[in-house]
Amino acid sequence: MEITFHGAAQTVTGSQHLVQVNGAKLLLDCGLFQGSRQETYYRNQHFMYDPHSVQTLVLSHAHTDHAGNIPNLVKKGFSGPILTTPASRNLANFMILDSARIQENDAEFVNKRKLKNGEPPIEPLYGTEDAEAALRLFEDRDYAKPFDVAPGVTAQFYEAGHILGSAITVLDIKEGLRKIRLAFSGDLGRKNMPILRDPTPIADVDYLIMESTYGNRLHKSPDEAHTQLRRVMREAVERGGKVIIPSFAVGRAQELIYSLQQLIRNRDIPSIPIYVDSPLAVNITKVFGKHKELYDTGALRALKEDDDGNLFTAPGLTYVGSADESKALNDRKDPMVIISASGMCETGRILHHLRNNIENPRNTILIVSWQAPNTLGRRLVEKEPRVKIFGETFNLKAQVEVINGFSAHADQTGLLEWALALKGRLKKVFLVHGEPEPANALAEKLREGGIRDVHYPGLHESVAL
Template identity: 40%
Template sequence: MEMSLQFLGATQEVTGSCHLLTVDGQQLLLDCGLIQGGKADELRNHDPFDFKPSQIDAVILSHAHIDHSGRLPLLVKQGFNGPIYTHKATAELCGIMLRDAAMLQERDAQRKSKKLKKLNLDPVDALFDEDDVEAVLKLFVPLEYGAQTKLMPHVSVRLSDAGHILGSAIVELWLAEGSEAKKIVFSGDLGRADMPILDDPCLIDSADLVLMESTYGNRLHRSWEETLTELKAIFASTIKQSRGNILLPAFSVGRAQELLYLFHLYAKEWDLSRWRICLDSPMAIKATQVYVNNYPLMDEDFKRFTRLSPGKHPLLSNAEFTSSTEESIELNDIHEGLIIIAGSGMCNGGRIRNHLAHNLWRSAADVIICGYQALGTPGRLLVDGATELTIHGQKVKVAARLHTIGGLSAHADQAELLRWYRHFENSPPVVLVHGEKEAQAVLMEALSENLDTSPQAAAIAEHRDCLDLSKLPKLVWIHAECVQWGRRLR
């Protein structure tokens, strides 16, 4: 029976997750994410798919982040009309995130078309629009964690909690039947143990192939205790020195809710009563309500804390929600005493850019980077030491104090990735995706040093590489243009 897996996104980069599974002539996508980063990267979203969307039978979506879900509207626009299987909370969040993405696509197309008109050139169309998003939302088939579901005659799936964001899933796939049966495990984006709000990532016992993310394959995060100490010191220092504004670029789903929870837990210890805290992101506000509504998915500490404080929900207790544009603009006139949580998390869009324009040049201000910053994004430029940023066509000097808080990351670090992988029986072959080249190379070396069982294959996926799954546990690349570059680990 034909069984193959082709890697078509998030290959040696942390964006655009997309993998094509073919089983007995039927085609299934794992994720269909938007490519994010600099302008050149984002233009790649307009390239044709490496497959015919109308021939895809189904999609399995690991979670709602746009780099995993953001090209679903384009997929539907170009002919896909099959089911999209995902956790029910992911389906809810996608209703918020994809509508926001469509609005941004249409706004970007209008802005570009206005410039082209002045040059007597034809306008450009948006990558997708709100109608395409509404068509996507009708295709979602919500699943619960832990239930094995048959999707096709030779494909079954089970979702387990990945602990990354609400609804994020590790995808277990059973392919074919009898002696030919193979089990593929796709990590999606793995979260971290002992983090607030969500349960720890589930450990999986068995697989014939592990498809594993590697975002932080080359580094270790600070401990949770060190991270809390660092945050406390930032607030204390800012109060003592100037009490200028503090900006937190944050992903609207996951990071924003985590920050709200921390500000609730440590309001007294961090002396937050002296600050006005604003969640300035319509999408994050809507996503927070989804978190509130999905209370049973939270970890026991969160649920216990909520039970002890009835009527005072920890995500809704001490921050103002500034939904309207007018409310957001009013914050620009305040130069001290504000903590602003706003998207986007990589500073490449959203209201955080307006706040950076009004605060980045102030030496009294602080900017706390608390999430992954992709190559080419303004956030990455700040982390790499940029002395100025171009915002809305204007150069803005970087005079604010910059803090990078790696301990707030929602991605597993190298040690956590290794720990998750080691739980599998018999060290199954592993292919690394969703990571930059340097991080993946270091993680490969760490895998080779830490495996003490019999040698097994491991590889780093390159774009369009294709595996013959029927040959597992060997990694056999089946297209002529594919070179067998995976090396054995000892």
Template identity: 35%
Template sequence: MSLRLGVHGAAGTVTGSCYRLEIGNQAVLIDCGMFQGDKTLKQMNYDAWPFDPRHIAAVLLTHAHTDHSGLVPKLTKAGYGGPIYATPGTVDLLRFMLPDSGGIQEMEVERLNRRNQRRGLGIVQPIYTVDDAEASLQLLLPRDYNTWFEVLPGLRARFWNAGHILGAASIELEAESGGETLRLLFSGDIGPEHKALQEIAEAPKALDVVVMESTYGGRPRPKLDDAGRRAALAAEVNTALAAGGNLVIPAFAVERTQELLADLTRLMAEGAVKRVPVFVDSPLATNITNVFARYLHKTNGVQSSERQPFQGGSLHFTRSVQESMQIEQVSGGAIIIAASGMCEAGRIRHHLKNNLWRANATVLLIGYQAAGTLGALLEQGTNPVRIQGDEVQVRASIRKLEIYSGHADHDELLDWLRDRLPVRRGLLLTHGEADAIAALRSAIAGWGEQAPMVTVPKLDEYYDLTAPHPRLLKAGVARKRLDRYAEAEAMAGHDWHNDYAQLMLQVQQQLRRAGSDPERRRLLRKLHRVLGKEN
């Protein structure tokens, strides 16, 4: 029986995780994630599937993050009706996350269509709606960690705790092919050794093929225990509050927000941080926090005396738009936590518009910022920036604290892989940018005879896993999409949308600095000549 792997996401980029595993004449998906980052990458979510969703027999999800699960409603909308396997924690999170994602699609498309109509452009449809997302939830089937279950005849699976977020898993598969059993492992996102609310990652040894994430390849981080992590957070919070402004923290609604709340409530209870209002301005984060509260007895880093770390007089959870707008009246002395973690959508953009121009404000970036996102631009020191079409001067202090990352760093990724050895047939490095993958590949090559053969797949390539090493199939590829891969390469830096926004800012600055109207007209005439539109 043939065994082929198609890589339809997280190749050349850190988002859009999606793998299609063919076993004979049947196929399953491992992950069904949304592309996130710059506008070029996000546009890929509107593309037609590079396979027929109606011919997929089952879906297995590593975890609930949108870049691993966010296109599930699009898949079911296109005709998929089979089971979607995930851990109980992932299922509970998705019951809130997928409808929320559908609501975001509807809202963003509605706003875009209003602009398009004013410009005389055509309207667009959302990738999926809230109703589409609700319908997809009916297919979710929870499966516990460390328990084998049959996916298809000749294919069984087992979830291992990946230590990344609540419910996150690495997926072990055993496939019968040609009279032998091949053992595969999809790492999902691997958590670090010291995680505020999760145990350390686990996975099996002695595998044939491993598909491994590489997000933080080449990037080691300081190794801090729980006390060290809280001390580092306290130092940032106290410095920000001493400046007199607000502390704005862009944070993913899942796990990152809950980790911050657990540490902040403890620091305030101990007097290490002044008690100030903490606004969690995200309806999704509020719902997800309630899910986390139900799982606290299974999580790491929360002592028996701290079973309610998400409650307290200083915490304020906002749901309505009116409650969110009231926060804008607070000009200093508050901590504002809102999604998204890369500042690309949600209420965080409103809070950034309200605080970035204030010299006494602080923005604390606490996670990975994909290239081209607003978070990455702030991290790089871009000034001014454009938010929702408006130019905003950056006078606030921009700080970075990576100790809350949900991903293993370079050294931890290598340690995780060493514990999987031997990897007999090959290692596929995915879910990483080019420099991260190159750093890991170089380090692994230094292992000598122990080193597995490393392959770096491109988007929509298929590999024969029955070969001695994963072999690229030159013929019979289901769909060659070089255009999709060319678009994905935008992850290496800004896409044209970023370049356009930067150009508009530079034009505005030059016009303001010009000493007279005739000088401004001369500048505009030069631009017209470049564009071939001189009047």
């Protein structure tokens, strides 16, 4: 049995782990690398194995860095089942098609410049037809119910608590006379976060592939994040400015809507208009409304108290549809909140809102998500005095606030608590989905906790079990 780490290896994005066992190939996730366009285009374009040879893809959740390269895999020959939870499949229906449109638009943008320079055009990584072909391969699998994925291999999903439908994957493998239990954390969520249930503890695991995004960081508690959000909102209203929030369309947007409505309902902040300006976020929020069975007890309680039985509708909350409606927000001068994608400020309507609001010191840019290196979002976090948007340079005069407490990833304490519960039988941990500093810090803490064999694999590294 062999595992090859083809993505999220010594970096965060591009999750893609190939398991070879009993003559079969099983892929855990197939995500996009994100960051510099030139570097990531090549990485995303080329697979280091033949997609035809993969029997099954098991998907932990619908985020782009875990699912976003599936259409390219299908385009290049993969035709097996894509197994995931029902909520993840419903999210992927929107997210993968949205990603395809972004790929097509990016290629069109680059080719305009290439045409001027007399250079040959590039093809999009994949298009809408490839995305539609990929979505036809998706199949639902429920939590905590075993299902076959390869000869001698069964899998089960458990709640990961990261986003709606996210799953920890446990593989029970029979290889000759050997029995092996391999777990893949996917992205592990946090306890006591709004809306979603906590990650499920698992047991009796031999090998663990585990994320390490925040392996060196302790998050503020959800209550502290709530308090910080209240402060930011009050100060923004006092300045008479707008609050521009770049947000992932899945999970973070819904959590922000929920938290802001709580603050308004409890009169902790003035009743300020909230605009969700992301077609994808609007569709994703509808999916959240369809999967109430995945809510935690607090969200279910709030649901009972809500007049219309929907956590994501309220007076003063507007879901923006057309591009004209989006542009009209830039003509408004009154205080408001604009939640828009993409979360790392690389594409989407958020770029227009940043361009129109970044040079006004009354405004606030509120960052509530991890920002990959070489993205506009990371440059805003680092408060670079001048940034480029649509190729034009702007002075950063708006206030920049960062709230890390909204993170949907477990921090060092959460990761350790979850992993150390497995240490009795656990033989080895492979740390993925983390930059070197957090991953190495987490590895040291795991060793101190009694898990001696911790490895941080390199990109395309293979390990025999």
